Amino acid sequence: MFAGALSAWFRLKFPHLTCGSLASSGVVLAVYNLTEFDQQEVTQLVEEKLASNPKALKATFDATELKIDGDFLYFLADAAAIAFQYGNPDKLCTPMIEAKKAGDDLVNAYANYIKEYYVGGFGAEVETYNQESLKKTTLIAYFQVAPANDSIRSSKVDTRYHLDLCKNVFGEGVYPVVDATNLSKIVFTNGSQDPWRHASKQVSSPSLPSYLISCDNCGHGTDRKGCPLSPLVPEGPYFFGHKQYSLHQSNLFLNKL
Structure with missing residues (x-):
């Protein structure tokens, strides 16, 4: 990229x-809201557990340091997308399909995939997701927001989430000039x-x-x-x-x- x-x-x-x-x-x-990035899967179960018991859910993914729910949901979405981005969809699809057929907890199956492949194999670091979008903010655009349908990225990761993050880190006045790039x-x-x-x-x-x-x-x-x-x-x-x-x-x- x-x-x-x-x-x-x-x-x-x-x-x-x-x-x-x-x-x-x-x-x-320079796509301002890059919804096409995540038109792949659905993450309703995670959102439900996040609403009922966020601490327990984040602990399941070894991601308790991500205090902001939006950062946590961003981490989960990236973990799935990376399997497709780098040509290894079976790393994600196979264990999820097997868990579905066996009637196992899909959230736990997804957590195992993240810990074993995305963190353990690919080398992602959970703590970087407190600042992951900084490279997008300081460059041009590419706010990876949730599309209207069939998204693995939570609807809570919207344009407002990204703009608030930019404001918290850089202060007022930071706004992507998409057409200029x-x-x-x-x-x-x-x-x-x-x-x-x-x-x-x-x-x-x-x-x-x-x-x-x-x-x-x-x-x-x-x-x-x-x-x-x-x-x-x-x-x-x-x-x-x-x-x-x-x-x-x-x-x-x-x-x-």
């Missing part, structure tokens, strides 16, 4: 030094299962080529890292096929010098 965006920003800032740019999973469309003339590559692709360019055009790698596990940066992304396997037809597309586009740019 950040490397792809940086590639696009470098092209914008230094056009005299570049003949083109490849933005791999480049998040460059959009740019073009970049080659875009995205994985079909990457939720961030909704903030990239998805429809290709002659001057703004955009390539989508489609497969069950094609996530964030698939064109550079392979599929799945974790564990890292930079090989396979998706990786090499898109590498050829990128080289072809680079040659087109060079031929126009």
Whole structure:
């Protein structure tokens, strides 16, 4: 996400030094409320338990340090999205389906997934979610709010939550100027299962080529890292096929010098 965006920003800032740019999973469309990120699952059970016994629920997820409910719900949503973003949906779907079939507690099953995979395997740190959105606030936009339907992100994580967080951290006057940060003339590559692709360019055009790698596990940066992304396997037809597309586009740019 950040490397792809940086590639696009470098092209914008230094056009005299570049003949083109490849933005791999480049998040460059400054979407104010990025609802598309979470149009995947539903989290009603968590909200119900949070309302009845928040301390016990947070303890189940080893996340008692997240005092603000919005921060806690943000943490839970990111944990699910990351499995799809990095090409490992089975890490989440398999244990949840098995728990559902067995009649087990789905919240406990989800807590086990977070502790074993998102924290234990992926390396996420619970305490960082007290400040997780700072990188979004200080950059441009991408408030990951809940869509109206079928959202894994709680409806409590809304625009007001993000704006209040910005105000608490930075004071008055911090507001994303979304239209001022959009740019073009970049080659875009995205994985079909990457939720961030909704903030990239998805429809290709002659001057703004955009390539989508489609497969069950094609996530964030698939064109550079392979599929799945974790564990890292930079090989396979998706990786090499898109590498050829990128080289072809680079040659087109060079031929126009």
